[in-house]
Amino acid sequence: MLGIERVLDHIAHYLKQDALDIRRRNFYADMAVAPHSSARSENAQTTPYGMPVTDFILHQLTDQLAKTSQYLDRKAAIKTWNMQNPILKRGIALTPVKFGISFTLSHLNQAGALVHLYQDGSIRINHGGTEMGQGLFQKLAQVAAFEFGVDLQQIKITATDTAKVPNTSATAASSGSDLNGMAIKRACEQITARISDFVKQHFQKPNAIVGFENNHISIDALRVPFQEIAKLCYENRINLSANGFYKTPGLKWDRIKGEGRPFFYFAYGAAVSEVVIDRLTGENRILRCDILHDVGASLNPALDIGQIEGGYVQGAGWLTTEELVWDQSGHLRTHAPSTYKIPTIGDKPDIFNVALWNGQNTENTIYRSKAVGEPPFMLGNSVFLALSHAISACGSAYPDLQAPATPEQVFHSVQRAQAHGV
Numbered sequence: 001m002l003g004i005e006r007v008l009d010h011i012a013h014y015l016k017q018d019a020l021d022i023r024r025r026n027f028y029a030d031m032a033v034a035p036h037s038s039a040r041s042e043n044a045q046t047t048p049y050g051m052p053v054t055d056f057i058l059h060q061l062t063d064q065l066a067k068t069s070q071y072l073d074r075k076a077a078i079k080t081w082n083m084q085n086p087i088l089k090r091g092i093a094l095t096p097v098k099f100g101i102s103f104t105l106s107h108l109n110q111a112g113a114l115v116h117l118y119q120d121g122s123i124r125i126n127h128g129g130t131e132m133g134q135g136l137f138q139k140l141a142q143v144a145a146f147e148f149g150v151d152l153q154q155i156k157i158t159a160t161d162t163a164k165v166p167n168t169s170a171t172a173a174s175s176g177s178d179l180n181g182m183a184i185k186r187a188c189e190q191i192t193a194r195i196s197d198f199v200k201q202h203f204q205k206p207n208a209i210v211g212f213e214n215n216h217i218s219i220d221a222l223r224v225p226f227q228e229i230a231k232l233c234y235e236n237r238i239n240l241s242a243n244g245f246y247k248t249p250g251l252k253w254d255r256i257k258g259e260g261r262p263f264f265y266f267a268y269g270a271a272v273s274e275v276v277i278d279r280l281t282g283e284n285r286i287l288r289c290d291i292l293h294d295v296g297a298s299l300n301p302a303l304d305i306g307q308i309e310g311g312y313v314q315g316a317g318w319l320t321t322e323e324l325v326w327d328q329s330g331h332l333r334t335h336a337p338s339t340y341k342i343p344t345i346g347d348k349p350d351i352f353n354v355a356l357w358n359g360q361n362t363e364n365t366i367y368r369s370k371a372v373g374e375p376p377f378m379l380g381n382s383v384f385l386a387l388s389h390a391i392s393a394c395g396s397a398y399p400d401l402q403a404p405a406t407p408e409q410v411f412h413s414v415q416r417a418q419a420h421g422v
Contacts, residue, residue, distance in 0.1 A: 001378050002319070002381055002384065005381050005385060008023055008026065009022075009093075009388065013392065013398045014398070018075070019385070020071070023095075023096060024059070027056070027058055027059060028045055028058075029045050030059040049258050049259055050259045051261045053098075055265060055266060055361075055362045055363075056098075056268075057268055057357070058270070061096070061269070061270055062094065065270045065272060065290060065292040068355070069353070071092070071094050071272050075092050078092055078389075086279070087279050088277070088278060089390045089391070089394060090276045090390055091275050091276075091385075091386040091388065091389030091390025091391070091393070092275075092389060093272070093381075093383075093384075093386040093388070093389055094270060094382065095381040095382040096269070097267075097269050097375055097376075097379055097381075098268055099174075099266060099267045099374065099375035099378065100262065100263030101174055101178065101263055101264055101267055101370070101371045101375075102263045103169070103172070104263075105255075106251050106253050106262070108169040108170065109251060109264075110169060110179065110245070110247040111129070111180045112128055112165045112166070112183050112245050113127040113165060113180060113243070113244040113245075114126045114187065114241075114243055115241065117191055117240040117241070118234075119231045119235075120231070121225075121230045122154050123144055123148060123154055123156065124156045124158060125140065125141070125144055125156070125158070125184060126157070126165050127160065127180040128160060128180055128183070129160065129168075129176045129179070129180040130160055130171040130176075132171070135300065135303035135306070136180070137157045138300060138303060139177050139299045139300055139303065140177070140180055141155040142300060143184050143185055143299075143366065144188055147185060147188035147189065147192060147212070148226065149213035149214060150212075150215050150226055151215060173374070174267075174372065174373035174374045177299060177369065178248070178365055178366060178369075179246060181299070181366035181369075182244075182246035182365070183246040184244055185244065186246060190242035191240055191241070191242050192212060194238050194239060194240075195217070195229060195233055198233055199217060205219050205220060212226070248264050250264065251263075264363055265362070265365070265370065267293075267294055267370045268294040268357070269291065269357075269376060269379060270291070271312060271382040272291075273286060273289050273316075273349070273385075274286070274287045274288040275287060275383065277387060277391065277414070281407060281411060282406075282407035282409070282410035282414065284320075284410055285347075286347070287350055287351065288352075288353075289312065289351070289353070291312060291354045291376070291379060292355050292356075292357055293308050293356060293372070293376055293379075294356075294357040295308075295356055295357070295369060295372045296359065296361035296365065296369040296370035297359075297360040297369050299366065301356055304372045307372045307376065308354050308372065309348075309352065311372075311377040312376050312377070312380060313348050314377055315380020316380040317341075317342055317343030317380070318377070319381070319405060320347075320384070320387070320405045320406065321341040321342065321347070322340065322342065322404055323404050384401070384403060384405055387401060387410060388401045388405075392417070394414045394418050395417030396420050397417060397420040400417075401413040
């Protein structure tokens with residue numbers, strides 16, 4: 001992904017055009033404007049591996065971000081700044097991302113869940129996902145709370161255990177909430193269906209509409225506390241336990257031919273990064289970042305924004321500090337935090353604006369949400385290309401900047417740019 005973004009950036013430099021214009025010309029068709037337009041060939045709306053792209057939104061998303069971040073005005077101001085400042089040079093870049101969501105090893109796209117409702121109204125859940133600080137358990141507890149119409153405090157998620165839910169897939173490929181959320185939802189739906197059938201019979205309202213909300217169960221106009229109904233179901237021997245299973249639909253992937261539909265959907269986003277470099281030392285920092293990211297109908301906006309922030313900083317670190325060094329014997333010398341420079345809190349942008357795209361998934365995911373773990377990582381491309389833009393103010397040639405863009409690499413790139421003159 002970095003490679004092709006670099007190519008587009010180089011083309012823009014050669015043509016003396018804004019890189020965003022070149023990127024837009026290479027976007028897929030705007031499905032919101034002309035979903036059946038014949039203006040572009042059929043292949044232009046299909047990935048190289050033959051998957052049709054039917055949910056493309058980057059035209060609108062990048063337009064909105066360019067406007068809210070004042071991208072063009074800031075780029076013009078940066079040009080003026082660079083002409084007036086011989087030592088400190090600034091750069092800015094806007095890069096988009098289109099990220100496919102699913103395991104490309106198709107059989108991993110499955111998940112199970114075990115849900116127990118107890119007679120006191122408490123709910124215990126076990127599923128195949130691993131909590132590693134990304135907020136997975138919080139999101140999945142919200143799914144169960146919504147399905148039963150109860151407070152989060154009544155939900156308890158136990159540690160992942162293959163003795164309870166077997167054959168778990170890895171919590172990877174940004175699919176933890178997608179897979180396990182749907183498995184939990186299906187288990188909950190079995191229990192709520194049994195409860196609905198029971199209360200209709202018990203209250204002699206066979207045609208009643210049964211609802212689950214605000215810690216109550218409604219049977220038409222009648223409202224009964226959820227805990228009372230749970231106890232009543234237990235006393236009437238209603239099964240209050242269920243196993244849910246989900247497999248991502250519509251996937252077909254030939255790994256040998258490299259053809260098919262390996263992804264259920266795509267997540268989109270874009271970032272504008274502004275940086276400053278010291279021409280004499282190569283030192284640099286991120287001054288500001290504006291991100292607009294597509295998470296569908298967010299399960300938890302606070303968690304999603306946190307994931308976007310973390311993914312961006314990790315991606316920026318990948319492209320600026322995380323340098324691998326081997327010695328003459330072939331031993332990796334950057335093998336620990338003392339030698340391998342991961343990004344820290346001091347590497348985050350001074351100004352950090354993150355917003356969620358207002359939309360929902362066109363595919364039937366858990367409440368029409370989208371995965372958020374890995375896609376924002378690629379927004380770190382904007383930092384690398386902003387550094388390249390800053391270096392371009394030091395000479396006429398396209399900057400020969402190598403990744404990771406450590407201060408040493410930035411310094412050497414500046415030296416090479418200066419050798420070509422301004």
